[in-house]
Amino acid sequence: MSIQISYRFVIKKEKNKQGLYPIYLRAFLKGKKIETATPVTIPLRDWSLRNQRVKSQNNYHERYNMILDAIDKKSIKLLVNNFLNEEYPLSLVQFKDRLLALNHYSVEQSFTDYILGYLEENKTKFKTETWFGYKSQISKMLKFKKEILFSDINERFINDYRQYMLNTLSNNENTASKSLRVLRTFVNISMRFGYIKTNPFQYISIKKVDGKRDFLSIEELNKLTDYYSKDNFAKLIEKDILGYFLFACYTGLRYSDLKTFSTDLIVDNSIRLRMHKTGCLVNIPLSKKAKMFLPNITFEGSSVFRVYCNKVTNKELKKIGADLGLKKKLTCHVARHTFATASISLGIPIEVVSKLLGHTSIRTTQVYAKIVDTVKIKEMQKWDN
Template sequence: MNKKITYAFVQKPEANKKGLYPIYLRAFQSGKKIEIATSITLTNRDWSAIRQRVKKSNKLHERHNAILDAYDKKVLKLLINNFVHDETPLTLRQFKDKILSTHQTDGSFTDYILNYLNENKARLRIESWWSYKSQITKLLKFKKEILFTDLTEQFINDYHLYMLTTLGNNENTASKSLRSLRTFVNISLRYGYMKNNPFKFITIKKVDGKRDFLSLEELNKLSEAYFSGKVTKSIEKEILQYFLFSCYTGLRYSDLKTLQAGSIDGNKIKINMHKTGYLVVIPLTQKAIQLLPQKIPFGTEPVFRIYCNKVTNRILKKIGQTYGIPKKLTCHVARHTFATASITLGIPIEVVSKLLGHTSLKTTQVYAKIVDNVKEREMEKWDRL
């Protein structure tokens, strides 16, 4: 079988958000192919498919063609060295990794990351993929074009300040964005697009955010409204149903969406947590059992009809206002409610941690602190007697 690697520069048929078409290095071996994104994006009329170079009509043609020439030299050097010195031919994956690890550090940082995300979409959880894409959009609000050379410690500090002041983000939101940016930087470092790590001397803060949860009285109020038939609109009843089910089981919104009939085994739920992949077994209380549909479907059929996050939160907000609950109700409030209620009822924190599917007890201990704070606040009422 022929193990020879051949390659060509091609213009992708799909345009980016700016209406430009990315240039890729496409390599072939034994009927398979692999693609490497360059930093070059063009209009259709600026690319010569025959010459595999940028036409002079593009004002940056000299710079772009210099990048392609550099790729040519690196590829030829790599293939010749492999042929002369190595007995085992390169695989396409090795070829790509070696080319990227020696690539120059000029070009667009954000274009490279967007191309990387598109290439690796199948390997990422869809929520993570969309989150990373939104972080790039947010980053481009700060600076319209970001080159690899722009990524300095000062740039990161300025971006942090911009999020806190101009965008009005809280520290946790800003820190989440910085962690995403650090992930992008690490990818660039791994493949040789950057040589120095701008995050080397930067500590990303993690502040315990406010966790809203229902008190036992508020949970009982909503539960009573559901079971007594006070909630009559079908969409409100459906959403309150799976919100309360989450309150009694601790399931995340993503786990509610993927909860299948086959996951219910008698009076237990056996489910691989969507976020961590951990298998968690949750015994069902009587209230949770009553919240299951009367006719549970079979096999891979979803247990609940789950509306999108936006609709779910809008309806939950309306329900909260109707029943005088002064909190922003979301599915994560339901998970927080399960955690704090469980600890309040005396369930050992180690058990609560297992039921929530936490990978670390430290994560669960946050809820213990919340419960302690509530106790202290409530005890202060004695001083007002």
């Protein structure tokens, strides 16, 4: 058996959010290759293609080259040990997995740089929204601390970060908890590959409280529907946005589903689609009210609605709500909450509502039952009868 894997350091030609270019270890075997991210990111001009190292003109060249030297040495050691002690040569995947499992940086390494590299390398494995959400969470962490090393990730860091989100950023408890759950995901990735040895979340509980869910009453929904029917809009964009917002109020579709909603998903007066967020298949019969908001024309191929970006949508909805004197802040997700609460108020069984919403657990739907006071009053009046 001979050592068949060769490798070299390369600079990727796609810059990150900071305008820097990541350095990867590229390994080769029988015409195939695999890449492993390093924490080194530099300006393109600072890379020496010949030496496979960072040029001395970079202020951090000594630190970066120490990291690359350490990876180089561990790679050689890994291949030699396999050659001397094992019966079969390593595959590219085995080589990468073993290299990642080693704590192969002899100097302090950036936790956030590693996670950013991991996200870039595994981009195709994530949904687009998830991937961008993770990148956004990294940016949020870097506002708390400009450089976060693996050695920084401990119980105190987590608690300090939580307080920063609650007190400095004025995040509510659920928003802060969501960020901590993402951080825990990053920690688990780091533990899986041996960069973090002990779990800093071991004695930390992440709270989830019942948040305030804005929804329209049936009277408010009717008011918006009447306003739409009068077709007295100053701008076409207002009609477009209110149209798909109200359609969501009568069907329970999420904003992400509206964006990909096409004519072929309407079959026998029902919507049949696989929900973008959960992947659940749903069948939502179209009511007469819902059909009112289906445009006569399609957009961009077979799209049913001309859906604007989330920011523009919410801005226009907020303006419409203010013009009509609604005290509630209208957003895309208010439509889904409205469908759920209105359905329960109308007496539709919660099991049916759960199926229409595409919930995987009825407990998720029961949150809406808790906040519909009219249903509670109606049910308690049975005692009077």
